[in-house]
Amino acid sequence: MSLTSFLLENQDVRDRLRTHFKKPAFSTDRSLLAPPQSKRYALIGTAFDYLLRFYVKRINPTALESEWVAEQSLTNPLSTIIEDATIDYKAKAIISYTETDLTRKVRRLIDNAKSEYATFIQSGETTDGLLRGALCLAQLDAIYRRGFVDPDLGVTHSEDIQDLKNLISIVDPALFKAKKLCVLNATFGKASHLVQGADCDLLIDDMLIEVKTTAKLDFQTRFFHQIIGYITLIEIGGVDSVAEKPDVSKAGIYFSRHAWLFPFDLSQYKKQNDFKQFVTWFKDRANKSFLMPK
Numbered sequence: 165m166s167l168t169s170f171l172l173e174n175q176d177v178r179d180r181l182r183t184h185f186k187k188p189a190f191s192t193d194r195s196l197l198a199p200p201q202s203k204r205y206a207l208i209g210t211a212f213d214y215l216l217r218f219y220v221k222r223i224n225p226t227a228l229e230s231e232w233v234a235e236q237s238l239t240n241p242l243s244t245i246i247e248d249a250t251i252d253y254k255a256k257a258i259i260s261y262t263e264t265d266l267t268r269k270v271r272r273l274i275d276n277a278k279s280e281y282a283t284f285i286q287s288g289e290t291t292d293g294l295l296r297g298a299l300c301l302a303q304l305d306a307i308y309r310r311g312f313v314d315p316d317l318g319v320t321h322s323e324d325i326q327d328l329k330n331l332i333s334i335v336d337p338a339l340f341k342a343k344k345l346c347v348l349n350a351t352f353g354k355a356s357h358l359v360q361g362a363d364c365d366l367l368i369d370d371m372l373i374e375v376k377t378t379a380k381l382d383f384q385t386r387f388f389h390q391i392i393g394y395i396t397l398i399e400i401g402g403v404d405s406v407a408e409k410p411d412v413s414k415a416g417i418y419f420s421r422h423a424w425l426f427p428f429d430l431s432q433y434k435k436q437n438d439f440k441q442f443v444t445w446f447k448d449r450a451n452k453s454f455l456m457p458k
Contacts, residue, residue, distance in 0.1 A: 166309070167362035167393045170453060171386065177449060181389045184442055188428040190383040197334050198421045200379055201327040208324060209377035210302035212331050212420055213365055215295070216375055217348045218281055219332060220340045220366060222288055227346035228405045233363070234277075234304035237270055244311040245270065266313070273300040273318055295328045296320045309361075331377065334423040342368045345410060347403060352394070355401030358450045364394050367403060371414040371427070379421055391415045395430055399443045 171177055200208070214232070221227045237243045241259050248262040261267070277297035284294050299320045306312045347367040356362045366373040372394055376387065395412055402409040413431040418424070433439065 167359045167397070168390065170359045170450060171389050171393055174449075174453060177446075178389065180442070180445070180449075181392055182385075184436070184438065185388070185392050185433055187383070187385060187388045190426065192381045194381055194419070194422040194424045196379060196381075196421055197423050198327070198330040200421075201323040201330070202321065204321075204324060205378075207299065207302050207306075208327050208331075209375075210305050211295075211298040211324070211328060212377045213375050214298040214301045214305075215328055215332055216335065216340075216418075216420070217365070218284055218294070218298070219335060219337075220346065220368075221348060222285055223337050223340060224342045224346040224368075225285075227342070227348055229348040230351065230404065232274075232301060232305075233308055233349070234301040235274055237304050237307040238267060238274070240308065243308055245307060245313065269318065270304060270307070273297075273304060277301050290329065290332055292325055295325045298328060299324055331420050335420075336423065339418070339425045340366070340368060340373075345369050345406070347406065351404045352397035353401030353404055355397035356404075358397070358400065358447065359393075362393070362397055365418075367410065367412070370410065370412055371416055372412055372430075373416045373418055373425070375418045375420055377420045381419055381422055381424075383417060383426065387417055391417075391430070392433065393446075395434065396443050396446050399434075399440075400447055 171181070202208070214234075217229070221229060231239065237245060239259065240246075241261075245264075245266050246259070246261045247264065250260045276293075277300060280291070280294040280297040284290065300318055303314045303317050306314065345367065346369075350364045350367040350372075352362055364372050365375045372391060374387065374390065395415075398409065398412055413429070413434075414427055415430050416425045416427045419426065436442075
């Protein structure tokens with residue numbers, strides 16, 4: 165399970181969210197600036213998530229970052245490509261496993277992406293190598309999140325590289341420049357484990373930001389519920405690598421193909437008299453879902 169599946173698969177959870185939280189008004193008066201160049205929509209979306217986080221780290225050198233989800237295809241014993249895993253808890257829970265051609269290939273792709281990323285941080289140049297690295301990380305992301313191994317793992321396409329070029333070229337750096345706090349791929353401590361996985365694209369100062377790479381400009385209810393899920397998890401577990409629980413008062417959906425950050429207020433929801441009761445209910449419901457036989 166993950167936060168996304170927890171929200172999508174449980175009707176009572178969706179009903180509770182609809183009852184307690186009113187989705188803000190939304191305008192669709194924005195132009196499509198970077199149309200899709202292929203039908204690999206999900207791959208491009210995930211690849212751009214990585215690429216934008218690279219970009220944000222470049223303009224916020226002190227940004228906090230953690231292990232990539234793509235890396236967990238090799239470092240998490242639950243990964244579907246790991247065989248005969250053993251865990252050495254005395255060595256900070258380092259796992260050992262039987263090496264295969266696939267794990268060796270995955271490691272090469274990760275190492276290459278790390279090299280390209282390090283070069284980008286130094287130079288600021290968005291090279292084709294960096295874009296290929298982001299696309300390969302997106303393929304690896306799918307291994308960990310969905311257990312899907314792309315038969316063309318490591319193969320990239322020129323139209324997808326161009327798509328990423330178009331998307332990154334229209335980013336306004338002012339939207340992502342932090343004053344104090346910047347966390348890439350923020351996770352929520354024990355609360356992330358509560359739903360067996362939850363991570364937000366960006367936390368910049370007091371704003372949670374989710375990136376949506378979609379041609380259709382639509383603030384879907386599930387996007388809104390995802391954000392409410394995040395602030396609930398922050399109430400329960402805080403944010404990893406941040407000493408004190410951050411006061412997150414705003415959220416933003418960055419529609420990357422329109423280069424538009426749609427902001428909305430979160431404090432109104434957190435100030436509701438029954439918000440703490442909702443947090444308690446959410447925690448109990450997530451525990452119940454985890455314990456229920458599949």
